[in-house]
Structures are given as C-alpha cells and as structure tokens.
Amino acid sequence: MAAIAQAGRDYYDILDVPRDAPKSLIKQHFKKLSRVYHPDKNPGDSSASDKFMEIAQAYEILSNDDKRNTYDRYGEEGVKKQEQQQQNAGQNPFGNIFGQFFNGGHQGKPKTPNIEIPLHVSLEDVYSGVNIEVDVAKHVTCDHCFGSGAHNSDSIRTCSTCQGQGSTLKQVQFAPGFVQQFQQQCATCAGKGKTIITTCKACYGRKIKRGNEQYTVVVDKGMSTDQTIVFEEEANEAPDKDPGDIIFKIITSKHPVFERHGNDLHTNFTITLIEALTGFSKFISHLDQSAINFKRSGVTQYGLVDKIIGAGMPIIDNHDEYGDLYVKYLVKFPEHVDSEFLKDLKNSVFKPTHDEL
Ligand SMILES: [Zn+2]
Ligand SMILES: [Zn+2]
Missing domain, CATH: 2.60.260.20 (Urease metallochaperone UreE, N-terminal domain)
Incomplete structure (x- = not known):
C-alpha cells in the first residue's frame, strides 16, 4: 500500500510526520524544519537550500487538502499531473505558500496573545547584521495526541447526548399552546460533538504541553532600537485558537565609543x-x-x-x-x-x- 508513494519522494518523511497527521502538526513541523534549513541561517550551503525547497514543496502539497488527497492516492507524479491540468485550465496551482503562511492566510479563529521579547543587541550587531538564536518556552500542541486530548483514536467517541451534532434542541412553552424550539450547545460535549473516553497521558487531556522552540532572529544591518522582527503565528498554541505572533523588539545597548x-x-x-x-x-x-x-x-x-x-x-x-x-x-x-x-x-x-x- 505504501508502494504508490515510493514512486516519488515521501513528503511525510520529509516533514517527519505520520501519514494521518493533522494539518496543525504538518504546519508545526514545516515551521520547525524550515527554520533549521532557512537560507539565512545557512549562507552558502546549497544542500541546506535544496532541503529548504524540498520542505517547502512537501508542505505545499500536504497543507492543501486537494493536493494531499491526490498525493496519497497517486504519489508525486499524480500531483504533478493535476497541477499540469490546472495550469492548462488557466489556474495557478502554485498558490503563494509563503504568502499564505506569513501573511495570516486564514481568518476567523481567535488568536492567542502575541509574545513580545526584547532582543538586546550591540551597536556592532546592528552595524554588521547578525543572526541570533533565541530559545522560546511556549505552549505547543501535544505531539502524542496531536491536540485531540485523547489517548488514541479509539478513545474518541461520538457524543451520545447530541449524536455528534454539538447542539440539542430545547422546547420552551412561552404561552399556552405556543411552543418554540431553541438550539443550544450540548452540555455533555461542550459543542464538540465528540467525547473522550481515555485522555492522553502525555498532556493529561489538555491538548497542549510546555515546549521549547529555537528561533533564528535575523537582525539586519542598520536596524535600530524599537524595530521589530515578527514570527507570525508562533506564539502559544491552544485548542480552537490560532497562535498569535512572536515579536522580537530590538534594544541596542550603549556603546563606549560611538x-x-x-x-x-x-x-x-x-x-x-x-x-x-x-x-x-x-x-x-x-x-x-x-x-x-x-x-x-x-x-x-x-x-x-x-x-x-x-x-x-x-x-x-x-x-x-x-x-x-x-x-x-x-x-x-x-x-x-x-x-x-x-x-x-x-x-x-x-x-x-x-x-x-
Ligand atoms: Zn496529548
Ligand atoms: Zn454532545
């Protein structure tokens, strides 16, 4: 059954995620890997930039439901064919993945608060430019349950109170003979439509855990105090929320001469x-x-x-x-x-x- 994907590159391997990985994990691994292999961090290293392109390509396919579907069934060749067809039909198959990614492509979900981090640099640093590695402690989606909070997929059941609808109907008689129905959120599953029988042991069902992530902050030549470097959607992860941004704020220390x-x-x-x-x-x-x-x-x-x-x-x-x-x-x-x-x-x-x- 894995024979199909062997024909081309294994995008799941490239992003180091299981084949049933949810989008959030794919995105998380993509971000992590693309930071490691980012050309800014590996100047002059062509094998790193090849790897970076490969990671970007894998993410482009696996983050798109349609393409991922095609890839799962027909492999890399299948995706190429599909793109060809779309191109012939006048569509642009290469949606600007980084644009989507870094300009906050999807809206609607509330975001966790931004994390602001002061970044102390010397005048030498902003004169010549510098890359600074920063470890940030934050909440990340549990990688054991992929943020479901359940021990395994068998532990997730359809809610029996609402039959998976997430809401129940309540009948209210507000005058004799006048009955009105109200839809209200299911109290058993809190509107999720699913209940968890056994919770994840890694996160105790909290869906998130404490994590640590390393960022390479590229301080450009000529930057000055109060300028910011933003890593979009990298703040704390939380269930049902999109992460806010991590914002590094430059603070230049006093120089003895200049x-x-x-x-x-x-x-x-x-x-x-x-x-x-x-x-x-x-x-x-x-x-x-x-x-x-x-x-x-x-x-x-x-x-x-x-x-x-x-x-x-x-x-x-x-x-x-x-x-x-x-x-x-x-x-x-x-x-x-x-x-x-x-x-x-x-x-x-x-x-x-x-x-x-
Ligand atoms: Zn968990
Ligand atoms: Zn329910």
Whole structure:
C-alpha cells in the first residue's frame, strides 16, 4: 500500500510526520524544519537550500487538502499531473505558500496573545547584521495526541447526548399552546460533538504541553532600537485558537565609543596639546574593526567637530549607503609645564606674533 508513494519522494518523511497527521502538526513541523534549513541561517550551503525547497514543496502539497488527497492516492507524479491540468485550465496551482503562511492566510479563529521579547543587541550587531538564536518556552500542541486530548483514536467517541451534532434542541412553552424550539450547545460535549473516553497521558487531556522552540532572529544591518522582527503565528498554541505572533523588539545597548543618532554616529576624540597645535594622523577601530583615520593639519581648536562622510551606520533599506561620523576633538592639556620651557616658548618661537599664548 505504501508502494504508490515510493514512486516519488515521501513528503511525510520529509516533514517527519505520520501519514494521518493533522494539518496543525504538518504546519508545526514545516515551521520547525524550515527554520533549521532557512537560507539565512545557512549562507552558502546549497544542500541546506535544496532541503529548504524540498520542505517547502512537501508542505505545499500536504497543507492543501486537494493536493494531499491526490498525493496519497497517486504519489508525486499524480500531483504533478493535476497541477499540469490546472495550469492548462488557466489556474495557478502554485498558490503563494509563503504568502499564505506569513501573511495570516486564514481568518476567523481567535488568536492567542502575541509574545513580545526584547532582543538586546550591540551597536556592532546592528552595524554588521547578525543572526541570533533565541530559545522560546511556549505552549505547543501535544505531539502524542496531536491536540485531540485523547489517548488514541479509539478513545474518541461520538457524543451520545447530541449524536455528534454539538447542539440539542430545547422546547420552551412561552404561552399556552405556543411552543418554540431553541438550539443550544450540548452540555455533555461542550459543542464538540465528540467525547473522550481515555485522555492522553502525555498532556493529561489538555491538548497542549510546555515546549521549547529555537528561533533564528535575523537582525539586519542598520536596524535600530524599537524595530521589530515578527514570527507570525508562533506564539502559544491552544485548542480552537490560532497562535498569535512572536515579536522580537530590538534594544541596542550603549556603546563606549560611538553614539548613534539616526543613521549618523558621534564620537569624541582626545588629542594632546602638541597634536592640537601641529596636526596629527590617528587611527581608531570602527564597529566592524576596520580602521578610521582621524587626520588634521595645522591647529585644531578644542571642541572642533569634523564630519567623516560615509563612516556612519548602514542605511536599513539600502546597504550600499551609510550615514556620517561626527568626531568632536577634545584637547588634553598637560598637568605641568616646565618654567624654563615656558620662558623659551615665550621668548623665542611664538614671539612676537603669538601674543595669544
Ligand atoms: Zn496529548
Ligand atoms: Zn454532545
């Protein structure tokens, strides 16, 4: 009976789910695997990106009732044929799976609250971009009962009170001879139409359990404090609800050298009195460890601000462009100056034109 699927790839194997897996589990495994093999997380690794495509393809088929049906009966070839036919009929068989997925394709069910997580990053992180692994503890659908709450499929029975309807009819006589029927939710099964004889031992019938999920948060170059990175529908799972979003919120920590103002950076740089008088060429380390040259000739006044074009932060929407770096020069005066030296200074070098000294 498994012979059919062997003709092509086994999409159930690819997503590591049993053949009778409910949609929620398929979706859960797809999300988990696609995070592991996401190209952002495996730069330059073509085997990972092949795997990623394979996972996406498997999910595209198994998440679509129609395609999954065809696949179960006729295998990969059957799905291809079906798509061909639809294409010939002018339909687009490749519904944008990621679009559906990440833009909240289905509506209606209430959502569990969003989880907001502060993400502390350094200025170096947002200068160069970084991937950060974050473990998030949350409620996930029980993988033993697939969220049914039942020990096994035999433990789920049709509710005998409502015969599986989920509701019962109540007759109310509101005046002699006037009887009206009201439909009300079945109290035995709480409207589910099914009752559970033996509850799942893994989740004690709660349908969800505590879990842990790892996320790779891609912090893009130029991101700033309060910007958010959203993982849609990744918050707590709950029966009869869609998960809300996990929202990572960037918080950039203070840097000892640079202060950020929008796309620009500001820093103070202290020079000696001699350097202030004669000029200098100095190097400091930028946020990516490259060298920045601070260079002036002649006299530098205390507090002078120089602008170094393009040495600021990368611009979020255009990584080829950068803000500017403003450097403010501070002069460290000597604690003591030898009196003989001062006399010489006054009498020789600076006289008579440098009265200001
Ligand atoms: Zn369970
Ligand atoms: Zn019932």
